[in-house]
Amino acid sequence: MNTVYRNLFAFVLILLMFSACKYEDGPWISFRSEANRLNNEWQVQMFKIYTNDTTIGWKTYYDWKYTFNLPEGNAKDEGTMYLYAPKPFCNAIDSGGYHGKGYWKFENGYNDLTMKYWFIDPLDSTQTVGDSCGIWPLVTQEEVTLEVRRLKHDELWLRYTFGGDSIVSIRFEES
Numbered sequence: 001m002n003t004v005y006r007n008l009f010a011f012v013l014i015l016l017m018f019s020a021c022k023y024e025d026g027p028w029i030s031f032r033s034e035a036n037r038l039n040n041e042w043q044v045q046m047f048k049i050y051t052n053d054t055t056i057g058w059k060t061y062y063d064w065k066y067t068f069n070l071p072e073g074n075a076k077d078e079g080t081m082y083l084y085a086p087k088p089f090c091n092a093i094d095s096g097g098y099h100g101k102g103y104w105k106f107e108n109g110y111n112d113l114t115m116k117y118w119f120i121d122p123l124d125s126t127q128t129v130g131d132s133c134g135i136w137p138l139v140t141q142e143e144v145t146l147e148v149r150r151l152k153h154d155e156l157w158l159r160y161t162f163g164g165d166s167i168v169s170i171r172f173e174e175s
Helices: 002-018 035-039 056-062
Strands: 039-051 065-069 078-085 098-107 114-123 124-129 143-150 154-162 165-174
Touching: 035 143, 039 056, 056 065, 078 114
Parallel strands: none
Antiparallel strands: 039 065, 039 165, 065 078, 078 098, 098 114, 114 124, 114 143, 143 154, 154 165
């Protein structure tokens, strides 16, 4: 009788492990929360609009670094974010090195990631710099919601859809 219960327990455990995958592209199982996996410094490694690879354009003109943080005492599904632009951006004439800040939050049962960020004036940290810039949907001054396709401690895959069509696929890696 103990063998039957032990086998049943093992079967249920295996079933739970394979049904634990929250995202279509994985991971299959994780013992870290979604927010803890997102809590990292990220850089774009692949940026596709429809089937056109725009990664080189992104890295040439932007190549922003994103840092997602969980502030102490904050809810487990939202936090602050910072970004760094090592290159001149949009209409900037200088050599770059701009810093930005913003917020992020999980929505729709951790299936969507909403974020908004803006660059800060280096002479007055209470002021923002520039108009909306970037390549949609990674743009400043705009709140955007992306579908999370994969979220591991070192990989973040996002997708933007419009009208049911997958328009933009973005893959981040730990920087």
